[in-house]
Amino acid sequence: MKEKILLALSDKNLTKILAEHLTKIGHTVESVNDGNEVIEKMKTVKPDLLLIDTVLPNKSGYDVLNEKSFDKAVTKIPVIIISNAGEPIQMRKIPSTPVIKDYIIKPHVDPEEVVEKIELAFGRDTSANKNKEKTTPKTGKKILWVEDDKLLGTILTKKIESSGYVLLKATNSHEALAFLQTEMPDLIMLDILLPGMNGFNILQQIKTNEKDRKIPVMILSNLNKQSDIEKAKLLGADKFIIKAAVSLGEIVEEIASLIKNHK
Numbered sequence: 539m540k541e542k543i544l545l546a547l548s549d550k551n552l553t554k555i556l557a558e559h560l561t562k563i564g565h566t567v568e569s570v571n572d573g574n575e576v577i578e579k580m581k582t583v584k585p586d587l588l589l590i591d592t593v594l595p596n597k598s599g600y601d602v603l604n605e606k607s608f609d610k611a612v613t614k615i616p617v618i619i620i621s622n623a624g625e626p627i628q629m630r631k632i633p634s635t636p637v638i639k640d641y642i643i644k645p646h647v648d649p650e651e652v653v654e655k656i657e658l659a660f661g662r663d664t665s666a667n668k669n670k671e672k673t674t675p676k677t678g679k680k681i682l683w684v685e686d687d688k689l690l691g692t693i694l695t696k697k698i699e700s701s702g703y704v705l706l707k708a709t710n711s712h713e714a715l716a717f718l719q720t721e722m723p724d725l726i727m728l729d730i731l732l733p734g735m736n737g738f739n740i741l742q743q744i745k746t747n748e749k750d751r752k753i754p755v756m757i758l759s760n761l762n763k764q765s766d767i768e769k770a771k772l773l774g775a776d777k778f779i780i781k782a783a784v785s786l787g788e789i790v791e792e793i794a795s796l797i798k799n800h801k
Contacts, residue, residue: 540564541586541660546576546602547620548591552649556589559649560656573597577605580612587639587659588617589652592628600631607633618642618655621782630687640693643782677702679797682723684714684740685758686732690781697786698793711735715743718750724797728775730759730766738773745774754800756792776800 543565547553550571557567570579573594580588592599599619606612619632619641632638639659642652681698685691686709698705706721708714710733717723726744730737737757744750756777757770767778776796779789 540566542566542568542583543656544576544580544583544585544588545569546573546579546588546590546594546599547571548594555649556652559653563653565656571595573599573602576602577609577612580606580615585615587656588615589656590617590619592619592621600628603633604631613637616659618652618659620652638692643785676704678704679724680704680706680721681725681727681793682706682708682714682717682721683727683758684708684710684732684737685727685729686710687729694786694789697790701790701794703793709733711740714740718744718747722749723753724800725793726753726755727758727793728755730757730761730770738769741770741773741775754796756796758789 540563543560545553545556545567547556547569548571553569553571557569560567568579568583568585570576571594574596576588576590576594576597590599590602594602603617603619606615606617614637616637616639618639621641621643640655642655679702681703683691683694683698683705685707691707695705695707706717706723708717712734714726714728728737728740732740737759741755741757744753744755751774754776755774756779757775758779758781759766760781762780762783770778777792779792784792
């Protein structure tokens with residue numbers, strides 16, 4: 539018998555489909571559809587993993603997670619967060635904690651993808667992924683990533699590094715510019731909303747520096763106004779990606795494309 543999974547989802551059809559998939563591979567599955575009932579259900583069921591939707595009746599997934607973080611009876615239960623409607627996940631509303639194992643943002647959720655992420659949360663991988671990881675060569679390419687979001691940082695770091703890249707991480711402008719004094723990355727990824735100097739200002743400094751100006755820059759932000767996208771491009775950004783609109787795999791694909799096409 540594998541682990542016990544608690545599904546806290548607003549979509550009852552998706553709950554049924556996921557329960558069938560998970561039961562088929564040996565998991566025990568419990569479910570709850572009301573946000574007000576999730577904490578008590580966790581205390582009763584004692585699941586090994588909670589899969590929770592950001593949107594639930596009566597109490598949002600965000601509020602449930604914040605309540606969970608202060609309740610010693612359930613605080614250590616690992617979590618995968620799902621936005622079944624494809625709406626951007628509001629990362630700053632989520633407690634920064636190691637128990638957040640992954641997140642899924644899809645307008646149409648693929649049950650197989652969810653099952654794969656659940657298995658990965660327990661340290662298991664599909665045979666296809668194992669083979670892929672064994673044969674993934676180290677590219678030798680360096681990426682400087684400027685991002686202060688700890689949750690996204692933890693999740694995406696694993697994905698980037700497992701794809702063969704060397705990742706240099708900075709959380710603010712001071713750390714980023716210090717890296718550029720000694721390193722020559724093959725790509726720079728920038729958030730816009732950062733403590734101190736924002737991503738636009740960092741981008742401007744990079745593009746006016748003779749040594750660094752030719753390094754391709756990807757903006758990875760939850761800002762989605764057209765004015766922000768146009769400003770980034772005017773300052774020299776090669777790509778603007780809205781975090782909530784893409785999967786981790788798509789981000790890595792864009793990384794590979796930018797590095798490959800840069801001359």
